Amino acid sequence: MQYVPLRSNYRIGTRQSELALVQTDSVIEQLHKFYPSIQYEVIKIKTIGDKNLLDPLAHIGDKGLFTKELEVELNKNTIDFVVHSLKDVPSTVLPPNMVIGAILERADPRDAVVIAPWHNKTSLNELPHGSVIGTSSTRRIAQLKLNYPQFEYKNIRGNMNTRWEKLNNRELGYDAMIAAVAGLQRLKWTNRISEIIEPDRVLYAIGQGALGIECRHNDTDTIRMLSVLNHEPTVVCCVAERAFLKRIGGGCSIPNAVCTVYNEKELKIDGVLLNLDGSRFVKDRVENLDLTKPMVITKGGSSLFVSSTDNDFLSLDDDTPPIDGSSNPMNSNQSHNKSDIDSIRIFNPSSSIPLSVTSTETTTTEVAPLLRHYAHVCGVNINETILENAELCGTNLAVKLMQMGADSILEEIQQRVTTISS
16 A cells, blocks of 8 residues: 655755756656645755865765755755765765665666767767866776776866856867766757767766665655655665675775666676776676575685575685676776785674654654665665665675775875875
8 A cells, every 4th residue: 555645745955956956856756646746845955066166076075065965954854855866975974864765766877978069079989099088077087097098087077067068168178078878868968978888898886877865764754755766676776886885985086886787686786996097996796696585694714705595605706707708907807915804894784773753744753663774775665685685795795895905995095185185
Protein backbone atom coordinates (compact mmCIF):
# COMPACT_ATOMS: atom_id res chain seq x y z
CA MET A 1 0.00 0.00 0.00
CA GLN A 2 1.35 3.42 -0.96
CA TYR A 3 2.27 5.73 1.89
CA VAL A 4 -0.04 8.70 2.54
CA PRO A 5 1.99 11.85 3.37
CA LEU A 6 1.09 13.72 6.55
CA ARG A 7 1.46 17.16 4.98
CA SER A 8 -0.16 18.88 2.04
CA ASN A 9 2.84 21.10 1.24
CA TYR A 10 6.60 20.46 1.12
CA ARG A 11 9.39 23.01 0.76
CA ILE A 12 12.20 22.05 -1.61
CA GLY A 13 15.66 23.61 -1.45
CA THR A 14 17.71 23.90 -4.62
CA ARG A 15 20.61 25.79 -6.12
CA GLN A 16 19.74 28.67 -8.44
CA SER A 17 21.25 27.47 -11.72
CA GLU A 18 19.09 26.52 -14.68
CA LEU A 19 20.24 22.91 -14.43
CA ALA A 20 19.42 22.72 -10.71
CA LEU A 21 15.93 24.10 -11.34
CA VAL A 22 15.34 21.70 -14.23
CA GLN A 23 16.34 18.81 -11.97
CA THR A 24 14.07 20.02 -9.19
CA ASP A 25 11.16 20.37 -11.60
CA SER A 26 11.73 16.79 -12.78
CA VAL A 27 11.54 15.55 -9.17
CA ILE A 28 8.30 17.47 -8.60
CA GLU A 29 6.87 16.03 -11.81
CA GLN A 30 7.59 12.49 -10.64
CA LEU A 31 6.21 13.14 -7.16
CA HIS A 32 2.98 14.47 -8.67
CA LYS A 33 2.44 11.08 -10.31
CA PHE A 34 2.22 9.50 -6.85
CA TYR A 35 0.82 12.42 -4.84
CA PRO A 36 -1.26 14.60 -7.21
CA SER A 37 -2.80 16.68 -4.41
CA ILE A 38 0.50 17.65 -2.72
CA GLN A 39 1.91 21.14 -3.33
CA TYR A 40 5.64 21.92 -3.53
CA GLU A 41 7.33 25.25 -2.85
CA VAL A 42 10.76 25.72 -4.47
CA ILE A 43 13.25 27.78 -2.44
CA LYS A 44 16.42 28.86 -4.27
CA ILE A 45 19.66 29.00 -2.28
CA LYS A 46 23.14 30.08 -3.41
CA THR A 47 26.09 27.97 -2.24
CA ILE A 48 29.74 28.91 -1.83
CA GLY A 49 30.51 26.96 -5.00
CA ASP A 50 28.04 29.20 -6.84
CA LYS A 51 29.39 32.43 -5.35
CA ASN A 52 33.08 31.89 -6.16
CA LEU A 53 33.36 31.35 -9.91
CA LEU A 54 37.04 32.24 -10.28
CA ASP A 55 39.07 29.82 -8.16
CA PRO A 56 39.40 26.11 -8.96
CA LEU A 57 37.10 24.04 -6.78
CA ALA A 58 40.04 22.32 -5.07
CA HIS A 59 41.32 25.73 -3.91
CA ILE A 60 38.02 26.89 -2.40
CA GLY A 61 37.55 23.94 -0.09
CA ASP A 62 37.49 20.20 -0.17
CA LYS A 63 33.92 19.15 0.58
CA GLY A 64 30.36 20.44 0.62
CA LEU A 65 30.95 23.31 -1.82
CA PHE A 66 27.51 22.90 -3.39
CA THR A 67 25.63 21.51 -0.38
CA LYS A 68 26.58 23.27 2.86
CA GLU A 69 24.27 26.29 2.62
CA LEU A 70 21.39 24.04 1.60
CA GLU A 71 22.04 21.80 4.60
CA VAL A 72 22.07 24.82 6.91
CA GLU A 73 18.53 25.70 5.81
CA LEU A 74 17.50 22.06 6.07
CA ASN A 75 18.79 21.96 9.62
CA LYS A 76 16.90 25.18 10.44
CA ASN A 77 13.69 23.54 9.17
CA THR A 78 13.11 26.28 6.59
CA ILE A 79 13.01 23.58 3.90
CA ASP A 80 11.95 19.92 3.99
CA PHE A 81 14.31 18.36 1.47
CA VAL A 82 16.98 19.25 -1.08
CA VAL A 83 17.44 18.05 -4.65
CA HIS A 84 21.13 17.47 -5.42
CA SER A 85 23.24 16.19 -8.24
CA LEU A 86 24.40 13.22 -6.18
CA LYS A 87 28.02 13.67 -7.27
CA ASP A 88 28.02 16.97 -5.32
CA VAL A 89 27.04 15.27 -2.04
CA PRO A 90 30.12 14.22 -0.02
CA SER A 91 30.28 10.68 1.32
CA THR A 92 32.48 11.62 4.27
CA VAL A 93 31.02 14.81 5.76
CA LEU A 94 27.24 14.54 5.46
CA PRO A 95 25.91 16.14 8.68
CA PRO A 96 25.03 13.47 11.26
CA ASN A 97 21.37 14.51 11.27
CA MET A 98 21.00 14.25 7.47
CA VAL A 99 20.46 11.33 5.11
CA ILE A 100 19.88 10.74 1.42
CA GLY A 101 16.18 9.94 1.45
CA ALA A 102 15.92 8.82 -2.17
CA ILE A 103 18.01 8.32 -5.30
CA LEU A 104 16.28 8.56 -8.66
CA GLU A 105 17.04 6.57 -11.79
CA ARG A 106 20.48 7.42 -13.09
CA ALA A 107 20.95 9.21 -16.38
CA ASP A 108 24.05 8.57 -18.50
CA PRO A 109 26.97 8.86 -16.02
CA ARG A 110 29.70 9.39 -18.62
CA ASP A 111 31.58 12.58 -19.49
CA ALA A 112 31.16 14.44 -22.77
CA VAL A 113 33.42 16.59 -24.91
CA VAL A 114 31.94 19.86 -26.15
CA ILE A 115 34.19 21.34 -28.84
CA ALA A 116 34.18 25.07 -29.59
CA PRO A 117 31.92 25.85 -32.58
CA TRP A 118 34.70 27.28 -34.77
CA HIS A 119 36.49 23.91 -34.82
CA ASN A 120 35.30 21.53 -37.50
CA LYS A 121 36.16 18.59 -35.24
CA THR A 122 34.15 15.82 -33.62
CA SER A 123 36.54 14.28 -31.07
CA LEU A 124 39.49 15.09 -28.82
CA ASN A 125 41.83 13.08 -31.04
CA GLU A 126 41.09 15.44 -33.94
CA LEU A 127 42.06 18.59 -32.05
CA PRO A 128 45.55 20.00 -32.72
CA HIS A 129 48.42 19.51 -30.29
CA GLY A 130 48.37 22.14 -27.55
CA SER A 131 44.60 22.69 -27.63
CA VAL A 132 43.14 24.08 -24.40
CA ILE A 133 40.54 21.88 -22.70
CA GLY A 134 38.34 23.52 -20.07
CA THR A 135 37.53 21.61 -16.89
CA SER A 136 37.73 22.32 -13.16
CA SER A 137 37.56 18.68 -12.09
CA THR A 138 40.77 17.15 -10.72
CA ARG A 139 39.27 13.74 -11.56
CA ARG A 140 38.87 14.64 -15.21
CA ILE A 141 42.20 16.46 -15.48
CA ALA A 142 44.23 13.58 -14.02
CA GLN A 143 42.65 10.97 -16.30
CA LEU A 144 42.73 13.21 -19.37
CA LYS A 145 46.41 14.02 -18.83
CA LEU A 146 47.11 10.30 -18.73
CA ASN A 147 45.22 9.61 -21.96
CA TYR A 148 45.62 12.95 -23.79
CA PRO A 149 48.97 14.41 -22.67
CA GLN A 150 49.16 16.59 -25.81
CA PHE A 151 46.60 19.09 -24.49
CA GLU A 152 46.64 21.94 -21.99
CA TYR A 153 44.01 21.85 -19.25
CA LYS A 154 42.57 25.11 -17.97
CA ASN A 155 40.11 25.90 -15.19
CA ILE A 156 36.59 26.76 -16.41
CA ARG A 157 34.15 27.58 -13.61
CA GLY A 158 30.47 28.42 -13.51
CA ASN A 159 27.15 26.76 -14.18
CA MET A 160 26.54 25.07 -17.51
CA ASN A 161 25.30 28.27 -19.17
CA THR A 162 28.34 30.24 -17.97
CA ARG A 163 30.77 27.59 -19.17
CA TRP A 164 29.07 27.49 -22.57
CA GLU A 165 29.46 31.27 -22.86
CA LYS A 166 33.16 31.02 -21.95
CA LEU A 167 33.70 28.29 -24.54
CA ASN A 168 32.07 30.48 -27.20
CA ASN A 169 34.25 33.50 -26.32
CA ARG A 170 37.22 32.87 -28.58
CA GLU A 171 39.34 35.44 -26.72
CA LEU A 172 39.33 33.20 -23.62
CA GLY A 173 41.20 30.54 -25.58
CA TYR A 174 39.19 27.38 -24.92
CA ASP A 175 39.11 24.78 -27.70
CA ALA A 176 36.79 22.38 -25.87
CA MET A 177 35.28 21.71 -22.47
CA ILE A 178 34.31 18.58 -20.57
CA ALA A 179 30.86 18.24 -18.99
CA ALA A 180 28.62 15.49 -17.65
CA VAL A 181 26.42 13.89 -20.29
CA ALA A 182 23.52 13.85 -17.82
CA GLY A 183 23.59 17.62 -17.33
CA LEU A 184 23.65 18.25 -21.06
CA GLN A 185 20.75 15.85 -21.55
CA ARG A 186 18.64 17.50 -18.86
CA LEU A 187 19.22 20.91 -20.43
CA LYS A 188 18.35 19.42 -23.84
CA TRP A 189 21.81 20.32 -25.13
CA THR A 190 22.69 16.92 -26.57
CA ASN A 191 23.23 18.56 -29.97
CA ARG A 192 26.27 20.28 -28.45
CA ILE A 193 27.98 16.99 -27.56
CA SER A 194 30.93 16.31 -29.86
CA GLU A 195 32.07 13.06 -28.25
CA ILE A 196 31.16 10.86 -25.29
CA ILE A 197 34.19 9.58 -23.37
CA GLU A 198 33.89 5.90 -22.53
CA PRO A 199 34.82 4.70 -19.01
CA ASP A 200 37.83 2.79 -20.35
CA ARG A 201 39.38 6.25 -20.87
CA VAL A 202 37.81 8.36 -18.13
CA LEU A 203 35.90 6.81 -15.26
CA TYR A 204 33.11 8.97 -13.86
CA ALA A 205 32.52 10.65 -10.51
CA ILE A 206 30.85 8.91 -7.60
CA GLY A 207 27.09 9.34 -8.07
CA GLN A 208 27.42 11.12 -11.42
CA GLY A 209 24.21 11.12 -13.44
CA ALA A 210 21.97 10.43 -10.41
CA LEU A 211 19.77 12.83 -8.46
CA GLY A 212 19.86 12.43 -4.69
CA ILE A 213 17.34 13.94 -2.28
CA GLU A 214 18.69 14.94 1.13
CA CYS A 215 16.46 15.35 4.17
CA ARG A 216 16.58 15.33 7.96
CA HIS A 217 17.15 11.86 9.40
CA ASN A 218 14.28 12.26 11.90
CA ASP A 219 11.72 13.37 9.31
CA THR A 220 10.08 9.99 8.80
CA ASP A 221 7.20 11.45 6.85
CA THR A 222 9.44 12.99 4.20
CA ILE A 223 11.62 9.88 3.94
CA ARG A 224 8.58 7.66 3.41
CA MET A 225 7.06 10.10 0.95
CA LEU A 226 10.29 10.23 -1.09
CA SER A 227 10.85 6.47 -1.06
CA VAL A 228 8.55 6.01 -4.08
CA LEU A 229 11.28 7.68 -6.16
CA ASN A 230 13.99 5.15 -5.29
CA HIS A 231 15.34 3.34 -8.34
CA GLU A 232 16.83 0.13 -6.97
CA PRO A 233 19.67 -0.47 -9.49
CA THR A 234 20.78 3.15 -9.14
CA VAL A 235 20.56 3.06 -5.34
CA VAL A 236 22.63 -0.13 -5.20
CA CYS A 237 25.35 1.24 -7.49
CA CYS A 238 25.50 4.57 -5.67
CA VAL A 239 25.69 2.92 -2.24
CA ALA A 240 28.72 0.92 -3.44
CA GLU A 241 30.32 4.04 -4.94
CA ARG A 242 29.73 6.18 -1.87
CA ALA A 243 31.11 3.45 0.40
CA PHE A 244 34.21 3.35 -1.81
CA LEU A 245 34.65 7.11 -1.54
CA LYS A 246 34.01 7.10 2.20
CA ARG A 247 36.76 4.53 2.78
CA ILE A 248 39.31 5.93 0.32
CA GLY A 249 38.61 9.52 1.37
CA GLY A 250 38.24 12.41 -1.00
CA GLY A 251 36.70 15.66 -2.08
CA CYS A 252 37.22 18.10 -4.92
CA SER A 253 41.01 17.88 -4.57
CA ILE A 254 41.23 14.07 -4.81
CA PRO A 255 41.07 12.50 -8.30
CA ASN A 256 39.06 9.33 -7.73
CA ALA A 257 36.52 7.75 -10.04
CA VAL A 258 34.37 4.68 -10.59
CA CYS A 259 32.38 2.66 -13.09
CA THR A 260 29.62 0.49 -11.63
CA VAL A 261 27.29 -2.08 -13.18
CA TYR A 262 24.49 -3.95 -11.37
CA ASN A 263 22.33 -6.56 -13.09
CA GLU A 264 19.73 -7.10 -10.33
CA LYS A 265 21.92 -9.72 -8.71
CA GLU A 266 25.63 -9.25 -9.35
CA LEU A 267 27.66 -6.08 -8.94
CA LYS A 268 30.82 -4.98 -10.72
CA ILE A 269 32.61 -1.84 -9.59
CA ASP A 270 35.86 -0.42 -10.98
CA GLY A 271 37.66 2.25 -9.00
CA VAL A 272 40.74 4.39 -9.50
CA LEU A 273 42.72 6.89 -7.45
CA LEU A 274 45.25 9.12 -9.23
CA ASN A 275 47.68 11.84 -8.32
CA LEU A 276 46.95 15.31 -9.66
CA ASP A 277 48.80 14.95 -12.98
CA GLY A 278 47.78 11.34 -13.63
CA SER A 279 51.37 10.08 -13.56
CA ARG A 280 50.63 7.71 -10.66
CA PHE A 281 47.47 5.72 -10.08
CA VAL A 282 46.03 2.60 -8.50
CA LYS A 283 43.08 0.91 -10.18
CA ASP A 284 41.22 -2.31 -9.54
CA ARG A 285 37.85 -4.03 -9.60
CA VAL A 286 35.44 -6.03 -7.44
CA GLU A 287 32.99 -8.14 -9.44
CA ASN A 288 30.86 -11.27 -9.75
CA LEU A 289 29.48 -11.09 -6.22
CA ASP A 290 25.89 -12.18 -5.67
CA LEU A 291 24.42 -9.38 -3.57
CA THR A 292 21.32 -11.39 -2.70
CA LYS A 293 23.30 -13.74 -0.44
CA PRO A 294 24.98 -12.93 2.88
CA MET A 295 28.68 -12.20 2.48
CA VAL A 296 31.62 -13.12 4.62
CA ILE A 297 35.08 -11.61 4.95
CA THR A 298 37.98 -13.94 5.61
CA LYS A 299 41.73 -13.55 5.64
CA GLY A 300 43.92 -15.85 3.59
CA GLY A 301 47.63 -15.22 4.00
CA SER A 302 48.14 -11.55 3.20
CA SER A 303 45.01 -11.44 1.05
CA LEU A 304 41.49 -10.35 1.84
CA PHE A 305 38.62 -12.42 0.51
CA VAL A 306 34.98 -11.45 0.13
CA SER A 307 32.39 -13.95 -1.02
CA SER A 308 28.78 -14.92 -0.97
CA THR A 309 28.40 -17.65 1.61
CA ASP A 310 28.12 -20.46 -0.93
CA ASN A 311 30.14 -18.98 -3.81
CA ASP A 312 33.81 -19.34 -4.57
CA PHE A 313 36.06 -16.87 -2.77
CA LEU A 314 37.08 -13.77 -4.68
CA SER A 315 40.62 -12.73 -3.87
CA LEU A 316 40.98 -8.98 -3.65
CA ASP A 317 44.63 -9.38 -4.64
CA ASP A 318 43.88 -11.06 -7.96
CA ASP A 319 44.65 -9.19 -11.16
CA THR A 320 41.50 -8.25 -13.05
CA PRO A 321 41.13 -7.84 -16.81
CA PRO A 322 40.77 -4.43 -18.42
CA ILE A 323 37.31 -3.09 -19.12
CA ASP A 324 37.56 -3.67 -22.85
CA GLY A 325 41.05 -4.97 -23.49
CA SER A 326 42.21 -1.75 -25.15
CA SER A 327 45.76 -0.45 -24.95
CA ASN A 328 44.81 2.39 -22.63
CA PRO A 329 47.39 2.63 -19.79
CA MET A 330 44.54 2.97 -17.29
CA ASN A 331 43.50 -0.58 -18.14
CA SER A 332 46.46 -2.24 -16.44
CA ASN A 333 46.47 -2.74 -12.68
CA GLN A 334 49.42 -0.97 -11.12
CA SER A 335 50.90 -2.64 -8.06
CA HIS A 336 52.69 -1.05 -5.14
CA ASN A 337 54.13 -2.36 -1.91
CA LYS A 338 51.20 -3.73 0.04
CA SER A 339 50.74 -3.06 3.71
CA ASP A 340 49.84 -5.97 5.92
CA ILE A 341 46.12 -6.59 5.93
CA ASP A 342 46.06 -6.40 9.73
CA SER A 343 46.82 -2.68 9.50
CA ILE A 344 43.72 -2.05 7.39
CA ARG A 345 40.44 -1.71 9.20
CA ILE A 346 37.59 -3.41 7.38
CA PHE A 347 34.24 -2.12 8.51
CA ASN A 348 30.62 -1.82 7.56
CA PRO A 349 29.55 1.78 8.24
CA SER A 350 25.82 1.07 8.19
CA SER A 351 23.95 2.38 11.16
CA SER A 352 20.45 2.25 12.52
CA ILE A 353 18.61 5.48 13.22
CA PRO A 354 15.37 5.81 15.17
CA LEU A 355 13.16 8.07 13.09
CA SER A 356 10.27 10.17 14.29
CA VAL A 357 8.36 13.15 13.01
CA THR A 358 5.81 15.57 14.33
CA SER A 359 3.49 16.78 11.60
CA THR A 360 2.77 20.50 11.36
CA GLU A 361 -0.84 19.63 10.57
CA THR A 362 -1.53 17.15 13.34
CA THR A 363 -0.62 16.66 16.97
CA THR A 364 0.18 13.00 16.38
CA THR A 365 3.82 12.02 16.75
CA GLU A 366 4.69 8.93 14.76
CA VAL A 367 7.64 6.76 15.69
CA ALA A 368 8.87 4.65 12.81
CA PRO A 369 10.71 1.34 12.98
CA LEU A 370 14.48 1.59 12.91
CA LEU A 371 15.68 2.57 9.45
CA ARG A 372 19.21 1.74 8.43
CA HIS A 373 21.29 3.86 6.15
CA TYR A 374 24.05 2.67 3.87
CA ALA A 375 26.77 5.22 3.08
CA HIS A 376 24.21 7.79 4.28
CA VAL A 377 21.53 6.43 1.90
CA CYS A 378 18.14 5.33 3.26
CA GLY A 379 17.14 2.61 0.82
CA VAL A 380 13.53 2.28 1.96
CA ASN A 381 11.72 -0.62 0.22
CA ILE A 382 15.00 -2.12 -1.03
CA ASN A 383 16.34 -5.44 0.28
CA GLU A 384 18.70 -4.70 3.17
CA THR A 385 21.01 -7.62 2.37
CA ILE A 386 21.60 -6.22 -1.12
CA LEU A 387 22.33 -2.73 0.21
CA GLU A 388 24.61 -4.03 2.94
CA ASN A 389 26.56 -6.13 0.46
CA ALA A 390 26.81 -3.24 -2.01
CA GLU A 391 28.27 -1.09 0.73
CA LEU A 392 30.69 -3.84 1.64
CA CYS A 393 31.83 -4.22 -1.97
CA GLY A 394 32.58 -0.51 -2.27
CA THR A 395 34.47 -0.50 1.01
CA ASN A 396 36.55 -3.49 -0.02
CA LEU A 397 37.42 -1.98 -3.39
CA ALA A 398 38.85 0.97 -1.48
CA VAL A 399 40.81 -1.44 0.72
CA LYS A 400 42.28 -3.04 -2.40
CA LEU A 401 43.53 0.34 -3.58
CA MET A 402 44.95 1.09 -0.14
CA GLN A 403 46.86 -2.18 -0.35
CA MET A 404 48.20 -1.14 -3.75
CA GLY A 405 49.62 2.18 -2.55
CA ALA A 406 46.75 4.68 -2.39
CA ASP A 407 48.09 6.07 0.90
CA SER A 408 51.24 7.41 -0.72
CA ILE A 409 49.23 9.02 -3.54
CA LEU A 410 46.89 10.67 -1.03
CA GLU A 411 49.90 11.97 0.91
CA GLU A 412 51.39 13.41 -2.29
CA ILE A 413 48.10 15.15 -3.13
CA GLN A 414 47.82 16.60 0.36
CA GLN A 415 51.32 18.02 0.13
CA ARG A 416 50.57 19.57 -3.27
CA VAL A 417 47.28 21.08 -2.10
CA THR A 418 48.93 22.47 1.05
CA THR A 419 51.69 24.04 -1.05
CA ILE A 420 49.19 25.61 -3.45
CA SER A 421 47.01 26.93 -0.61
CA SER A 422 49.96 28.54 1.16
